[in-house]
Amino acid sequence: MEKWEITLNLGEKIPGKELLALLVKIDETGSLVRAAAEAGISYRYGWELLRRAEEAAGKILVLRQTGGLSGGGSRLTDEGRKLLSYMQSLQREVQWQLSFLLGEEKVEGEKQLLLASTLEPVVTGLLDVLEQAYLQKTGVAVRHIAAGSSQALDMAKAGRVDLVLTHAPGLEAIFISEGWGTRRQPVMSSDFLLVGPSLDPARIAAVTGVVEAFQKIAREEVPFVSRGDRSGTHLSEKSIWQQAGISPEGCFWYHQRRNMLGNYGILRTASELNGYALLDRASYVTGSAETELKIFLSGDPCLNNVFSAIPVSNKKAAVSEEEAESFVQWLASPEAGKLIAGFGKQQYGSSLFLPCEG
Numbered sequence: 001m002e003k004w005e006i007t008l009n010l011g012e013k014i015p016g017k018e019l020l021a022l023l024v025k026i027d028e029t030g031s032l033v034r035a036a037a038e039a040g041i042s043y044r045y046g047w048e049l050l051r052r053a054e055e056a057a058g059k060i061l062v063l064r065q066t067g068g069l070s071g072g073g074s075r076l077t078d079e080g081r082k083l084l085s086y087m088q089s090l091q092r093e094v095q096w097q098l099s100f101l102l103g104e105e106k107v108e109g110e111k112q113l114l115l116a117s118t119l120e121p122v123v124t125g126l127l128d129v130l131e132q133a134y135l136q137k138t139g140v141a142v143r144h145i146a147a148g149s150s151q152a153l154d155m156a157k158a159g160r161v162d163l164v165l166t167h168a169p170g171l172e173a174i175f176i177s178e179g180w181g182t183r184r185q186p187v188m189s190s191d192f193l194l195v196g197p198s199l200d201p202a203r204i205a206a207v208t209g210v211v212e213a214f215q216k217i218a219r220e221e222v223p224f225v226s227r228g229d230r231s232g233t234h235l236s237e238k239s240i241w242q243q244a245g246i247s248p249e250g251c252f253w254y255h256q257r258r259n260m261l262g263n264y265g266i267l268r269t270a271s272e273l274n275g276y277a278l279l280d281r282a283s284y285v286t287g288s289a290e291t292e293l294k295i296f297l298s299g300d301p302c303l304n305n306v307f308s309a310i311p312v313s314n315k316k317a318a319v320s321e322e323e324a325e326s327f328v329q330w331l332a333s334p335e336a337g338k339l340i341a342g343f344g345k346q347q348y349g350s351s352l353f354l355p356c357e358g
Contacts, residue, residue: 020087021039026074027081030073030075057083060077061076062075082287085125085146086123112142113143116164118147118148119231120282123283123286127144134330145161148234149166149230150171153168156317163328165187168232186306187308189353190354191298191303192233192304193278193295194213194298195288197270207297210302221251223275225275226278232305264283267287268290271290276296282352286348306356312324337355
C-alpha cells in the first residue's frame with residue numbers, strides 16, 4: 001500500500017485528503033492555527049480550503065472566533081462533524097476495498113468483518129462504541145461502511161460485506177427469501193417522527209394519525225422534504241404516502257434531497273423551506289439543535305423503526321458467515337443491549353436507541 005494513495009475531492013478543486021486532515025485537527029485542537037500546522041499546511045491555505053469547502057457544501061463547517069493568543073478558537077459545527085464522520089467512513093471503505101483488491105495479507109491472527117450499515121448508528125457514533133467493545137471482547141475487528149438500507153443490501157449482494165445493519169423490513173424480507181441473508185436479528189429501535197415548523201402551516205397539530213397528517217400536508221401544498229434515496233427512512237415515508245392514497249413525486253411542494261448528510265440534510269432543508277419531514281428520533285435529537293423544527297407526531301404504529309442485523313450467506317458470496325453470525329449474536333446479547341440503552345443518556349438526557357429484547 002505504500003505506493004498507492006486514493007483521494008476523493010469535494011467539489012471541483014477541494015482536496016479531500018487535506019480537508020479531512022484539517023477537520024480532524026480542528027476537532028482535536030479547537031484552533032485553526034494549530035490544526036493547520038499539525039495537518040502540515042499553512043494557516044492561509046487552511047482558511048481558504050475551509051472557505052471553498054463551505055461554499056461547495058452550502059454549509060457552515062467551522063465556527064471561528066478571532067483574537068486570543070493563538071489567533072482565536074475554532075470548532076466544528078454539527079454539519080462539520082457530520083461531514084467528518086462521512087469522510088472517515090468513506091476512507092475506511094476505500095482502504096478496505098483497495099487492500100482486498102491488491103490481495104494484501106491481514107495482520108497475523110487478526111480477524112476482520114466488514115459491515116454495511118444504515119446511516120443513523122454510524123453518524124451518532126453508536127456503531128463505533130459497539131465495534132470497539134466487540135473487538136476488546138473477542139479480538140475481531142468490525143469495520144463499517146455507511147449507506148442507506150437499500151445500498152447496504154446491494155453491497156451485500158455484490159459480496160462486498162459480511163453482514164448488514166438496516167431498517168427496511170420489506171427489503172430485508174426479500175433479501176432473506178432470495179437466500180442472500182441467513183436470518184434477520186432485530187437489534188434496536190428508534191421510532192420515526194414527523195417534524196415541522198412551529199407555526200404549523202399545514203395545521204397538523206391536532207391530527208392523531210400520521211396518514212391523516214400526510215394527507216393534510218398534501219392538501220395544503222406545504223413543503224415536504226424527502227430523502228428520495230430508497231433508504232429505510234425513505235421507504236417508510238413512501239409506505240405512508242401509499243396508505244394516504246397520494247403520489248407526491250413531481251408535485252412542486254415535494255422536495256427530494258439525495259445528499260450525503262442523510263437525515264441531517266433533510267432536517268436542515270426542511271428548516272430552510274419551512275416544511276415538514278419524516279426522520280428517526282436519534283437523528284432529530286442529535287441534529288435539530290440548529291433548526292426550529294418541532295415534533296408533531298410520534299407513537300403511531302406506522303412510525304415503528306427497527307434496526308436489524310443480517311449475516312450474508314456464504315452460499316451466495318465469499319463471506320465470513322460464521323464470524324458474522326457470532327457478531328450478530330453478540331449484538332442481541334444483554335452486554336450489547338446495555339451499551340445501546342446507555343448510549344446518548346449523558347449528552348442528551350435520554351437513550352438515542354432502545355435495545356430489542358432477545
